[in-house]
Amino acid sequence: MTADRYRKDFTITWDQLHRDTRELSHRLVARDFKGIIAVTRGGLIPAGLLARELNVRWIDTLGVSSYDHMNQRNLTLIKAPDEKVGDGEGYLLVDDLVDTGKTAKVVRELLPKAWFVTVYAKPEGRELVDDFITEVSQDTWIQFPWDMGVSYVEPVINQHRKG
Ligand SMILES: O=P(O)(O)OC[C@H]1O[C@H](OP(=O)(O)OP(=O)(O)O)[C@H](O)[C@@H]1O
Ligand code: HPA
Ligand SMILES: [Mg+2]
Numbered sequence: 001m002t003a004d005r006y007r008k009d010f011t012i013t014w015d016q017l018h019r020d021t022r023e024l025s026h027r028l029v030a031r032d033f034k035g036i037i038a039v040t041r042g043g044l045i046p047a048g049l050l051a052r053e054l055n056v057r058w059i060d061t062l063g064v065s066s067y068d069h070m071n072q073r074n075l076t077l078i079k080a081p082d083e084k085v086g087d088g089e090g091y092l093l094v095d096d097l098v099d100t101g102k103t104a105k106v107v108r109e110l111l112p113k114a115w116f117v118t119v120y121a122k123p124e125g126r127e128l129v130d131d132f133i134t135e136v137s138q139d140t141w142i143q144f145p146w147d148m149g150v151s152y153v154e155p156v157i158n159q160h161r162k163g
Helices: 014-028 044-054 102-110 156-162
Strands: 008-011 035-040 059-068 071-079 091-098 115-121 140-143
Touching (some): 014 044, 044 091, 071 102, 091 102, 102 115
Parallel strands (some): 008 140, 035 059, 035 091, 091 115
Antiparallel strands (some): 059 071
């Protein structure tokens, strides 16, 4: 899969990500998790926020990688979680989003009994997670705040005169 399948951008600010993740925590609070496993790297930020909201202090990572920016390539397992996590029963598994579902399929196979959530989801992958907050269309690229920076913007009148 290559970058040309994305036609729209959906920009998530730090504030929006925080609010969405906190909303997710309300749906998880009734469950008693032994620990949180973050799918790195994208799952690290929501996992940290959820750990704070749910008062969970045992946190581990599952390291997988499959994108060079917008281009998908073969998925590599970089780090497995601690052996004591077993099949994931009683653990919360967190990623930032599910897109094609390729990553979700692999992490589900590794930890089939974990409760798996993402903050954002696209149609091809949404059935693979137990819960998420916001769905965007398959042709949308989600711009996360850690991939962006604040920069100067020309006044509108100048932009028009240049054009
Ligand atoms: O549903 P999929 O099509 O598999 O895409 C979703 C995955 O892609 C991104 O991770 P990436 O592999 O880019 O690594 P990163 O988290 O280190 O940025 C994202 O954080 C998800 O883990
Ligand atoms: O839409 C996306 N945004 C950021 N990272 C991603 N990795 C897969 N899909 C996406
Ligand atoms: Mg990821």
